[in-house]
Amino acid sequence: MNRLFRSVLGLFAAPRLNVREDYAKVRRFQQHVAALSGPRYRPVYRQTAADVGTHRIPVRVFQPKEKRRDEVLLFFHGGGWVTGDIESYTPACATMADLTGCVVASVDYRLAPEHPFPAGLEDCFNVARLVLEDPQRAGIASAANVVLVGDSAGGNLAAAVSLMLRERGHRGASRQVLLYPVTHWDHDPATSPFASVRHHGEDYRLTSMEVQDYFDLYVPDHQQRRNHLVAPLMAPDLSGQPKTLLITAELDLLCDEGEAYGEALAEAGSEVRFHRVDGALHGFIALPRFSRSLREAYEVVNAFLDEDSDEDSTVAGRPGGSSRPGRQDAP
Known part of the structure; x- marks a missing residue:
């Protein structure tokens, strides 16, 4: 990437935050922005909840303007397990529904630090379990x-939920879409095994320090961060996982670890499609609908959804590099 392009992109860098001190401010800002756009999106969704014992987990269901598919996208939002909610992600979920033609169900899981690991993950798992075990009750045909x-921390949660469903003996989803997910526990440029952490950990949309701050709030116990339900790449067994679409952003510090997780899934026998969005920053799924990065990603998502989930096809190769035998890039 040339210096001029890098400088221009640097203008879009997020303000540097001390996440551990400022997360409450970030939440308030997100809620304020959502409130400003709320009336535009309110007609397209309805509010419901999943009841797990005495605990209610809010779920917001978005209807597309034109329903073109029977799939229901069970969505876990990003925000470092600390920020974000169904309010702040309403514009992104409305866009997701319209551009895929699918119903989108957004889960309002509990956030850290008030509810550290595994509270939010258990919320996501319980909603997925209920929907998969009794889809008709949720209004889903099958x-x-x-x-x-899921995107970012939500992609981490989606991956972890898939692992939990298999490990606990429940029916799993047949497909998952992981958008620039967190899959590893180490984001220190001095020790991380991933080049993207060193190349992009101080620039643009998300920094290494911010990710480490999020981990401090989500998983205060450093030893527990190597738990495979925190860092799916640490899983000793990745067999039996869903057909996966792995979308990464070229200029995101999480790029390499996301693709490494896809490689690990493929080596364990899962069918995986990869797509790296060139020139994209972390969090592009929340950009306006005219964004090139967002449009490109949804073209790939739609192609993935149109594939027969039961087809016996080859596994995709790592984007941006040479393909191994028997692998191909996402359509």
């Missing part, structure tokens, strides 16, 4: 129509 989707 469990095969349920697709797990």
Whole structure:
């Protein structure tokens, strides 16, 4: 990437935050922005909840302007497990519904630090379990129509939910879409095994320090961060996982670890499609609908959804590099 392009992109860098001190301010800002756009999106969704014992987990269901598919996208939002909610992600979920033609169900899981690991993950797991075990009750024709989707920390949660469903003996989703997910525990440029952490950990949309701050709030116990339900790349067994679409952003410090997780899934026998969005920053799924990065990503998502989930096809190769035998890039 040339210096001029890098300088221009630097203008879009997020303000540097001390996440551990400022997370409450970030939440208030997100809620304020959502309130400003709320009337535009309110007609397209309805509010419901999943009841787990005495605990209610809010779920917001978005209807597309034109329903073109039977799939229901069960969505876990990003925000470092600390910020973000169904309010702040309403514009992104409305866009997701319209551009895929699918119903989108957004889960309002509990956030750290008030509710550290595994509280938010258990919320996501319980909603997924209920929907997959009794889809008709949720208004879904078949469990095969349920697709797990998550971005950033939400991609981490989607991956972890898939692992939990298999480990606890429940029916799993047949497909998952992981958007620039967190899959590893180490984001220190001095020790991380991933080049993207060193190349992009101080620039643009998300920094290494911010990710480490999020981890401090989500998983205060450093030893527990190597738990595979925190860092899916640490899982000793990745067999039996869903057909996966792995979308990464070229200029994101999480790029390499996301693709490494896809490689690990493929080596364990899962069918994986990769797509790296060139020139994209972390969090592009929340950009306006005219954004090139967002449009490109949804073209790939739609192609993935149109594939027969039961087809016996080859596994995709790592984007941006040479393909191994028997692998191909996402359509």
